[in-house]
Amino acid sequence: MSSQPDPRIIVALDYSAAAPALTLVRRLDPTRCRLKVGKELFTAAGPRLVEQLVSAGFGVFLDLKFHDIPNTVGAACRAAAGLGVWMINVHALGGRAMLTAAAEALAGLPNAPHLVAVTVLTSMRAADLLEVGVSDTPEEAVERLTRLARDCGLAGVVCSAREAAALRARHGPGFLLVTPGIRPAGDKAHDQVRIATPAEAVRAGASHLVIGRPITQAPDPLAALTRIESEIEGMLP
Numbered sequence: 001m002s003s004q005p006d007p008r009i010i011v012a013l014d015y016s017a018a019a020p021a022l023t024l025v026r027r028l029d030p031t032r033c034r035l036k037v038g039k040e041l042f043t044a045a046g047p048r049l050v051e052q053l054v055s056a057g058f059g060v061f062l063d064l065k066f067h068d069i070p071n072t073v074g075a076a077c078r079a080a081a082g083l084g085v086w087m088i089n090v091h092a093l094g095g096r097a098m099l100t101a102a103a104e105a106l107a108g109l110p111n112a113p114h115l116v117a118v119t120v121l122t123s124m125r126a127a128d129l130l131e132v133g134v135s136d137t138p139e140e141a142v143e144r145l146t147r148l149a150r151d152c153g154l155a156g157v158v159c160s161a162r163e164a165a166a167l168r169a170r171h172g173p174g175f176l177l178v179t180p181g182i183r184p185a186g187d188k189a190h191d192q193v194r195i196a197t198p199a200e201a202v203r204a205g206a207s208h209l210v211i212g213r214p215i216t217q218a219p220d221p222l223a224a225l226t227r228i229e230s231e232i233e234g235m236l237p
């Protein structure tokens, strides 16, 4: 019996136009990685590019981080699902009613995408949370928002790999832990704060690793992807 490939690396296509994104995508293979389309590329290139990536066989994470009133977010989630993507997300800080509306909007849809909630952005540290009125540590805030998201029926969360071990222990094997802020040892952190290497993330129990600039801005993106694959090879179940 042949098993379906389930690539754990999600390449973040943070480009300002479709052309450079497609130049990289043509060198990639859907059995090796999934693709993430975020706010920049989606705003520049629109839903047709997303459909093109889906038609090319890639699992696409549409990372638009919806955060609005429940009715608006539910409708946006349904529209996103219509593009045939593999995963979509909302901000957990939108609260229970919004998270429930998002989950209910997808319930019963054929081939509904995985719905995950962004907890605390990987670019934030404790002082940033304090400034917006959150006195929890990032770890506490991530844990609390994850419990809320799970309670509302979401399939997983976006968190940093630094919180992944505690979440994996509490929420068990099937819960999705999608971790950006991945930096191979020695790579620049850029604007990321709560970072981890690919191996650290997998060891902590991350189900998926979101990786952008370490691949897209590498002199040889394919070689960078191959190095990351080798680093985690044999560590995944």
Ligand SMILES: O=c1ccn([C@@H]2O[C@H](COP(=O)(O)O)[C@@H](O)[C@H]2O)c(=O)[nH]1
Binding pocket: 012, 014, 038, 118, 120, 121, 122, 123, 158, 159, 180, 181, 182, 190, 192, 210, 211, 212, 213, 214
């Ligand atoms: O907490 C979050 C949520 C989303 N992201 C997104 O992931 C990629 C990371 O890109 P790098 O170039 O590897 O830093 C980017 O598209 C973010 O929008 C995140 O970093 N943190």
